[in-house]
Amino acid sequence: MSESNPQYQPEPAADPEAAEGKLGEILEQRRRKLEQVRQEGGDPFVNRFPISHRIGEIADKYGELSDEEYEETKAQRFVVAGRVMAKRLQGKVVFMDLRDGTGRIQLFVRMNELGEEAFARVKELDIGDIVGSAGGVFRTRTKELSIWVREIQLLTKSMYPLPEKWHGLQDVETRYRQRYVDLIANPDVMGIFHKRSRMIQLMRRFLDDRGFLEVETPMMQPIAGGAAAKPFTTYHNTLDMPLYLRVAPELYLKRLVVGGIDRVYEINRNFRNEGISTQHNPEFTMVEFYMAYADYNDLMALTEEMLTGIVEDVAGGRTLTYGEEELSFETPWARFKWHDAIVELGECPAEVLRDAGAAREHALKLAARTGYPIPADMDHVHLLEFLFEETVEPKLRQPTFIYDFPRALSPLSKSREDDPEIVERFELIISGREIANAYTELNDPDDQRGRFEAQAAAREAGDEEAHEVDWDYLRALEYGLPPTAGEGIGIDRLAMLLTDSPSIRDVIFFPLMRKTQD
RNA sequence: GGGUCGCUAGCUCAAUUAGGCAGAGCAACGGACUCUUAAUCCGUAGGUUCGGGGUUCGAUUCCCCGGCGGCCUACCA
Incomplete structure (x- = not known):
C-alpha cells in the first residue's frame, strides 16, 4: 500500500479494535472462531482443495434423474x-446453500453422518x-437437489458480515x-457482467471468423x-517525455493496415479527461476495426449483421426492452442522410441547410428554450450540428444509421467522390445515443495534411480537443493506405442496452469514484 | 463545473409532518428442534442518526459550512 497520501486512509480490514x-x-466473534479453528489443528485459510465438479455441472448432469438413479449418485x-x-x-x-461461480446447491448435513464433533464445527460456520x-x-x-454431506471442511474464513x-x-x-x-449479494449484477462478457466474446468470434486480426496498440501516446x-x-521519467493516455487507437490501427494487416481490430480502453455521467466514464471500452477494400456501406451491412447476431444471442430475440422502450433490431435499420434528418426528423425549415443566417435564426430560437449559448462566431456547419443534436438525436430511438456527414466535422473521413464537402461517414444511434461511428478512411496524404493543418489552426485558436499534426501518420499514408473503412463501437453503451442498465456504472465493474477521506 | 435530492444498527428500512427517551426485519449471540429453503419458536445484545459549527431548556428533525453519493445539466462516446 502506498503511504504517499496521508489524507487517504482506507478502512482497516476486519480490525475489531478499530470498529x-x-x-x-x-x-x-469471527476472530474467535478463526482462533478456535487453529487451536483444533485446522487451517482457516487452506491452500488447495481439489473439487470434482463445479456446482452448475451437478445441476446440469444430475438434475433430472430417476429415484433409482439418485440411489446410485447418493x-x-x-x-x-x-x-x-x-x-x-x-x-x-443443518441445511446450507453453497454457491460457486456456476450455481447454487443445497448441502444436507446430518449429525449421524458426521459425528458430534464434526457436526458441532459445521454449526460454527458463518x-x-x-x-x-x-x-x-x-x-x-x-425434491431439492442436494449434497448428502459425508465430509465438510472450512476452506476460507470470512471475517466480515454479508448484506x-x-x-x-x-x-x-x-x-x-x-x-x-455487490457481486456476492446481488445475483442480477453477476448476470449483467456475464452478458457483457458474452457480448464481447461474440464480437471477437464475429471478427475472427471474417479474418480480422486482434492486436494491441499503445495506450500511452506521444500525440493523442x-x-x-x-x-x-502523464510523463515518462527516463525518456523525459510527456505522454498522453490514448483517446482512440485509430491512427495506430490504420498504420497497421498500411503495414499489410488489412483486417484488424482492437478491443480495449480509451481514456478521455471529461465529465462523468450515466453515459460517460473517463475510461471506457471500444471495439475499433478496420477493413481494407471496403467502404462505409459495407460497414453498415456488417454492423447490422454483427449486432443483430449479438442481440439474438444475448436477449434471445431481435427485440430488447430498454427502460420504457421496446427496441427492435429487425433489419434493415432506418437510414437518414445527416442533412435530410435535420429537416425531415428535426422538423427544421429546409432553408437552414442552404443559408447560415436561417440556421442561426433557428438555432437561437431553440437555444432560447434550453438556455444554451450560441457563440456569435459559430459557423454554418456547427450551427447545423447544434440543430442535429438538439432536434434529431433525441428522436432516434430505434437503431438508425445517420450517414453522409459534413467534412468539417470529420477530420479523418474520406469525401464522397461526387461531393468533396460530404464525407462517407455514418453513426449508429440507438435510444438517442451514439453507439457506433464509422467511415471510409481518408487515405489521401495531401488531403489529410490539409485537415490536420485546419485542426492545428483550431488548436492555436484554443480548441483543446482539436488534433495535433501527426507527421508520422502522414508519412504512413504516403506509403499508401489501401481503400479502407473503419468503425468504433462503444462496448459499455451497447452493454447498457443489452442489460437494460440505466447507468454506464452498472456495466463497468469499478467505475471511477472520488476517493474517500476519513 | 452548475442545479437538485439523499446519507439513521453490519445490511434493508421506520421515526423528521409541527424539535420532546431513535424502532423493526435480516444478520449476530444464547436456547429448542433429525427434510429445511426469506425455516420456525423463545430469549439477549447491538446507535458518533456522514463530520463540524449554530439556534434551542432540548436537534436524527431547523439553519450554516464541509465530505461522499444519486439524478438532471454542461463538455463528450
Missing part, C-alpha cells in the same frame, strides 16, 4: 466448494465462509466501491490522436 458497536462485536462421491449463502439449523440437521464438501447427490423430501439476504446490497455507493460485495477529446497527461 465499534455491533460490527466490532461481529468481527471479534452413494457416489462428489466434491464441491463454494461460499455459504444461507444456513438453516434444524436441531441435528454465512460467507468458503467451504469444501464431499458426498452424494440426491433429492430431499421436498441482508433478501434485499441484497442497495446502497449504490457501496455497490460501486465494493463491487465484490484519432478523436476530438481532452486527453489525460
Whole structure:
C-alpha cells in the first residue's frame, strides 16, 4: 500500500479494535472462531482443495434423474466448494446453500453422518465462509437437489458480515466501491457482467471468423490522436517525455493496415479527461476495426449483421426492452442522410441547410428554450450540428444509421467522390445515443495534411480537443493506405442496452469514484 | 463545473409532518428442534442518526459550512 497520501486512509480490514458497536462485536466473534479453528489443528485459510465438479455441472448432469438413479449418485462421491449463502439449523440437521461461480446447491448435513464433533464445527460456520464438501447427490423430501454431506471442511474464513439476504446490497455507493460485495449479494449484477462478457466474446468470434486480426496498440501516446477529446497527461521519467493516455487507437490501427494487416481490430480502453455521467466514464471500452477494400456501406451491412447476431444471442430475440422502450433490431435499420434528418426528423425549415443566417435564426430560437449559448462566431456547419443534436438525436430511438456527414466535422473521413464537402461517414444511434461511428478512411496524404493543418489552426485558436499534426501518420499514408473503412463501437453503451442498465456504472465493474477521506 | 435530492444498527428500512427517551426485519449471540429453503419458536445484545459549527431548556428533525453519493445539466462516446 502506498503511504504517499496521508489524507487517504482506507478502512482497516476486519480490525475489531478499530470498529465499534455491533460490527466490532461481529468481527471479534469471527476472530474467535478463526482462533478456535487453529487451536483444533485446522487451517482457516487452506491452500488447495481439489473439487470434482463445479456446482452448475451437478445441476446440469444430475438434475433430472430417476429415484433409482439418485440411489446410485447418493452413494457416489462428489466434491464441491463454494461460499455459504444461507444456513438453516434444524436441531441435528443443518441445511446450507453453497454457491460457486456456476450455481447454487443445497448441502444436507446430518449429525449421524458426521459425528458430534464434526457436526458441532459445521454449526460454527458463518454465512460467507468458503467451504469444501464431499458426498452424494440426491433429492430431499421436498425434491431439492442436494449434497448428502459425508465430509465438510472450512476452506476460507470470512471475517466480515454479508448484506441482508433478501434485499441484497442497495446502497449504490457501496455497490460501486465494493463491487465484490455487490457481486456476492446481488445475483442480477453477476448476470449483467456475464452478458457483457458474452457480448464481447461474440464480437471477437464475429471478427475472427471474417479474418480480422486482434492486436494491441499503445495506450500511452506521444500525440493523442484519432478523436476530438481532452486527453489525460502523464510523463515518462527516463525518456523525459510527456505522454498522453490514448483517446482512440485509430491512427495506430490504420498504420497497421498500411503495414499489410488489412483486417484488424482492437478491443480495449480509451481514456478521455471529461465529465462523468450515466453515459460517460473517463475510461471506457471500444471495439475499433478496420477493413481494407471496403467502404462505409459495407460497414453498415456488417454492423447490422454483427449486432443483430449479438442481440439474438444475448436477449434471445431481435427485440430488447430498454427502460420504457421496446427496441427492435429487425433489419434493415432506418437510414437518414445527416442533412435530410435535420429537416425531415428535426422538423427544421429546409432553408437552414442552404443559408447560415436561417440556421442561426433557428438555432437561437431553440437555444432560447434550453438556455444554451450560441457563440456569435459559430459557423454554418456547427450551427447545423447544434440543430442535429438538439432536434434529431433525441428522436432516434430505434437503431438508425445517420450517414453522409459534413467534412468539417470529420477530420479523418474520406469525401464522397461526387461531393468533396460530404464525407462517407455514418453513426449508429440507438435510444438517442451514439453507439457506433464509422467511415471510409481518408487515405489521401495531401488531403489529410490539409485537415490536420485546419485542426492545428483550431488548436492555436484554443480548441483543446482539436488534433495535433501527426507527421508520422502522414508519412504512413504516403506509403499508401489501401481503400479502407473503419468503425468504433462503444462496448459499455451497447452493454447498457443489452442489460437494460440505466447507468454506464452498472456495466463497468469499478467505475471511477472520488476517493474517500476519513 | 452548475442545479437538485439523499446519507439513521453490519445490511434493508421506520421515526423528521409541527424539535420532546431513535424502532423493526435480516444478520449476530444464547436456547429448542433429525427434510429445511426469506425455516420456525423463545430469549439477549447491538446507535458518533456522514463530520463540524449554530439556534434551542432540548436537534436524527431547523439553519450554516464541509465530505461522499444519486439524478438532471454542461463538455463528450
